[in-house]
Amino acid sequence: MQYLLLIYTPELPNQADIPPEVFQQQLAEYDAFTKETRDRGLMLAGEALQPTETATSVRVRDGSTLVTDGPFAETKEALGGFYLLECKDLDEAIELAAKIPGARQGTIEVRPIWQLPETYGA
Amino acid sequence: MTGDFDRAEEAVQDAFVTALERWPVDGLPANPGAWITTTARNRAIDHLRRDRRLVEKAELLGRETAMASDADDVERLVEARDEMTPLQDDRLRLIFTCCHPALPADARVALTLRTLGGLTTPEIARAFLVPEPTLAQRLVRAKRKIRDAGIPYRVPPDHLLADRLDGVLRVLYLVFNEGYAASRGDALVRQELCAEAIRLARVLVTLMPDEPEALGLLALMLLHDARRDARKAEDGSLVLLEDQERGRWDRARIAEGAALVDRALRMGRPGAYQLQAAIAALHDEAATPSDTDWPQIVALYAALASLEPSPIVELNRAVAIAMAEGPAAGLDRIDALAATGSLSEYPYLHSSRADLLRRLGRRDDAAAAYRRALELTENAAERRFLTGRLAEVTRLS
Numbered sequence: 001m002q003y004l005l006l007i008y009t010p011e012l013p014n015q016a017d018i019p020p021e022v023f024q025q026q027l028a029e030y031d032a033f034t035k036e037t038r039d040r041g042l043m044l045a046g047e048a049l050q051p052t053e054t055a056t057s058v059r060v061r062d063g064s065t066l067v068t069d070g071p072f073a074e075t076k077e078a079l080g081g082f083y084l085l086e087c088k089d090l091d092e093a094i095e096l097a098a099k100i101p102g103a104r105q106g107t108i109e110v111r112p113i114w115q116l117p118e119t120y121g122a
Numbered sequence: 123m124t125g126d127f128d129r130a131e132e133a134v135q136d137a138f139v140t141a142l143e144r145w146p147v148d149g150l151p152a153n154p155g156a157w158i159t160t161t162a163r164n165r166a167i168d169h170l171r172r173d174r175r176l177v178e179k180a181e182l183l184g185r186e187t188a189m190a191s192d193a194d195d196v197e198r199l200v201e202a203r204d205e206m207t208p209l210q211d212d213r214l215r216l217i218f219t220c221c222h223p224a225l226p227a228d229a230r231v232a233l234t235l236r237t238l239g240g241l242t243t244p245e246i247a248r249a250f251l252v253p254e255p256t257l258a259q260r261l262v263r264a265k266r267k268i269r270d271a272g273i274p275y276r277v278p279p280d281h282l283l284a285d286r287l288d289g290v291l292r293v294l295y296l297v298f299n300e301g302y303a304a305s306r307g308d309a310l311v312r313q314e315l316c317a318e319a320i321r322l323a324r325v326l327v328t329l330m331p332d333e334p335e336a337l338g339l340l341a342l343m344l345l346h347d348a349r350r351d352a353r354k355a356e357d358g359s360l361v362l363l364e365d366q367e368r369g370r371w372d373r374a375r376i377a378e379g380a381a382l383v384d385r386a387l388r389m390g391r392p393g394a395y396q397l398q399a400a401i402a403a404l405h406d407e408a409a410t411p412s413d414t415d416w417p418q419i420v421a422l423y424a425a426l427a428s429l430e431p432s433p434i435v436e437l438n439r440a441v442a443i444a445m446a447e448g449p450a451a452g453l454d455r456i457d458a459l460a461a462t463g464s465l466s467e468y469p470y471l472h473s474s475r476a477d478l479l480r481r482l483g484r485r486d487d488a489a490a491a492y493r494r495a496l497e498l499t500e501n502a503a504e505r506r507f508l509t510g511r512l513a514e515v516t517r518l519s
Binding site: 114 | 270
């Protein structure tokens with residue numbers, strides 16, 4: 001099964017506030033996790049996201065497109081990145097989620113991918 | 123994956139329900155392991171016979187079985203149907219799947235009772251005072267999550283087992299407590315919940331005989347359940363442990379529970395259920411309240427507090443200290459606990475404090491504490507008890 005592991009972590013008001021050595025450390029930890037999932041053949045995709053201040057929200061209402069700045073909710077934790085992994089079952093996905101460095105400061109949301117029938121894509 | 127769960131659910135229920143029906147009536151068989159294996163084989167053969175695609179083979183093998191007294195021949199028969207897995211394993215897998223931590227807690231309880239217990243959906247709904255459609259919906263959602271989220275249908279591997287077994291035991295204990303100490307609901311339905319929790323724990327212990335905490339939980343439930351009849355007066359009001367008619371305690375349950383605690387503790391891996399069961403055994407084995415080994419109970423609560431620190435454990439420890447060393451020593455402890463504020467809404471903090479104040483002759487303080495306990499108590503029997511004590515301390519003052 002495929003699982004999307006969404007990494008929600010506390011967002012600092014300013015990315016520059018992170019001391020460079022801490023940032024380097026975080027990068028190294030994510031690299032290690034990425035390498036492990038790749039080596040085990042589980043990695044389908046994985047990306048980090050720019051902070052939410054760079055986000056744009058798009059809605060279509062009554063046929064017109066509304067574009068607003070930022071995300072809707074003011075939450076403490078924001079989506080900062082994701083991994084799309086191939087796992088045997090939920091237990092394996094949970095074990096991998098627990099290894100993501102962000103799990104120690106934030107929350108990893110584990111979502112199974114909904115395998116829609118092929119006809120949907122046709 | 124779903125296929126596994128649904129098929130197992132169906133296959134397991136027969137043998138399992140038989141165990142649940144027979145054991146309470148016949149008592150635990152002398153060798154439950156062998157009994158289960160035999161039943162599982164018999165059931166497997168039944169299924170084999172029912173399976174149309176295999177009718178011929180089953181008849182052939184059935185004739186062989188009739189002639190064969192050797193267990194190996196039966197084994198071969200079971201293996202004849204390739205998708206057939208040993209039912210014993212199925213049952214264990216089912217328990218772990220129903221109690222998976224990714225399911226909401228209330229759904230775990232409902233699913234366990236529905237799938238592994240003998241309770242119907244309306245019975246579970248009544249026991250938990252939930253409208254039937256709500257409960258049915260809860261079950262449907264849980265089964266859907268098992269399928270769509272890929273919750274594995276298996277006994278967890280070793281590195282997860284301790285954690286997951288803990289979750290299973292918690293579900294069973296919750297079911298038992300809902301039946302034993304429920305603050306609401308109908309007495310008969312609640313009794314059924316206790317019986318169900320005990321039956322499931324028995325099965326778990328049979329399937330995992332080397333898990334001391336599983337033994338401990340079964341022992342704990344038996345040792346509490348032994349006092350069930352003596353715990354309620356004719357009018358339904360609650361009778362405190364020290365006032366209970368000990369002749370009405372169920373001696374067979376006590377003996378079974380105490381033996382289980384001993385067996386568990388000898389494994390050398392103490393846990394919260396084992397320690398609580400050991401405490402319950404000390405109460406149950408005292409011929410009169412004054413024979414109770416309070417210093418030993420204080421020591422067990424101390425061990426429990428270091429293993430699983432909680433204000434509730436501290437409260438019980440304080441009450442035990444009051445019994446071992448006198449009400450003043452206990453009251454000091456409870457007052458210190460009350461000062462932290464963590465149990466301010468917990469009725470037993472106030473009723474225990476009230477009792478010690480009463481023993482110390484501080485009637486006005488006791489009355490105030492009884493009133494506070496009454497504000498927080500919904501259970502009718504407990505309310506009657508507290509009202510009686512309140513009247514006692516206000517009567518002659």
